[in-house]
Amino acid sequence: MSLTTKILLVGPQNAGKTVLAKYIFSRESEDLSFLENTIDEKEFESFKLDLGSEGDVSTYPVRIHERNIGDFQLTSGAVVTVNIQIWDVSGDLERMRDKLEVVCNGALGAVFVYNPGRQGHGELLDLWFRELENLLPSSAEKILYPYKMPDQKQSNRAVQPKLTGRIRTVEDCNAYERESILRMHTEFTQMLRKVVDRQHTRREKQERSLMGANNY
Numbered sequence: 001m002s003l004t005t006k007i008l009l010v011g012p013q014n015a016g017k018t019v020l021a022k023y024i025f026s027r028e029s030e031d032l033s034f035l036e037n038t039i040d041e042k043e044f045e046s047f048k049l050d051l052g053s054e055g056d057v058s059t060y061p062v063r064i065h066e067r068n069i070g071d072f073q074l075t076s077g078a079v080v081t082v083n084i085q086i087w088d089v090s091g092d093l094e095r096m097r098d099k100l101e102v103v104c105n106g107a108l109g110a111v112f113v114y115n116p117g118r119q120g121h122g123e124l125l126d127l128w129f130r131e132l133e134n135l136l137p138s139s140a141e142k143i144l145y146p147y148k149m150p151d152q153k154q155s156n157r158a159v160q161p162k163l164t165g166r167i168r169t170v171e172d173c174n175a176y177e178r179e180s181i182l183r184m185h186t187e188f189t190q191m192l193r194k195v196v197d198r199q200h201t202r203r204e205k206q207e208r209s210l211m212g213a214n215n216y
């Protein structure tokens with residue numbers, strides 16, 4: 001069976017979505033395996049440099065990453081082919097508002113990213129959440145990454161989003177720590193597994209009922 005799975009990456013501008021999409025979420029875990037090897041400082045240093053340099057241009061309206069996994073194993077043990085689409089969405093809510101219905105159409109998961117150290121991000125994240133709540137299917141899987149960049153000081157005017165506690169939150173998302181990068185990736189993959197599991201069950205049911213109808 002072959003499935004196409006659409007996941008959104010959303011949240012305020014300058015949160016780091018484009019960097020996360022490019023370097024972490026659109027990768028296979030093997031691509032990041034050098035992070036587990038603490039001796040490989042050189043490779044990690046160049047990875048960190050890349051993280052800092054990508055994303056200077058604001059995204060508009062979306063950038064789509066596609067990744068094909070030929071043998072995605074589900075919790076049931078079944079193996080399927082998955083075409084994962086990661087939609088890296090502009091954080092400019094005003095300009096995106098009239099496009100969100102189209103963007104959300106068919107999305108089965110959403111990764112919310114904000115930057116807890118940046119002023120205004122708490123409120124903006126809540127706005128994004130509220131906006132998407134009605135557009136995404138209620139079964140859509142949601143996860144939150146409070147993402148910290150290395151040179152960032154905590155702003156004392158930063159406001160905690162109300163959303164905190166309402167969706168699964170991945171703590172300590174820090175771009176310059178190996179363990180943190182691996183955790184971000186692992187959590188993303190777990191979310192993906194849940195989404196694909198559900199999608200697979202639904203598809204099987206549809207196929208069964210279709211076959212039942214044909215036999216009739």
Ligand SMILES: Nc1nc2c(ncn2[C@@H]2O[C@H](COP(=O)(O)OP(=O)(O)OP(=O)(O)O)[C@@H](O)[C@H]2O)c(=O)[nH]1
Pocket residue numbers: 011012013014015016017018019020051052053054055056057058059060089090091092149150151175176
């Ligand atoms: N040093 C460093 N800089 C980062 C990291 N992640 C993002 N940045 C920088 O932060 C800025 C914003 O990152 P983006 O990924 O473009 O942010 P975005 O959420 O996609 O923003 P929009 O496209 O405007 O919605 C860019 O200048 C990045 O280079 C990181 O891990 N390390």
Ligand SMILES: [Mg+2]
Pocket residue numbers: 017018019055057058059088089090091
């Ligand atoms: Mg971007």
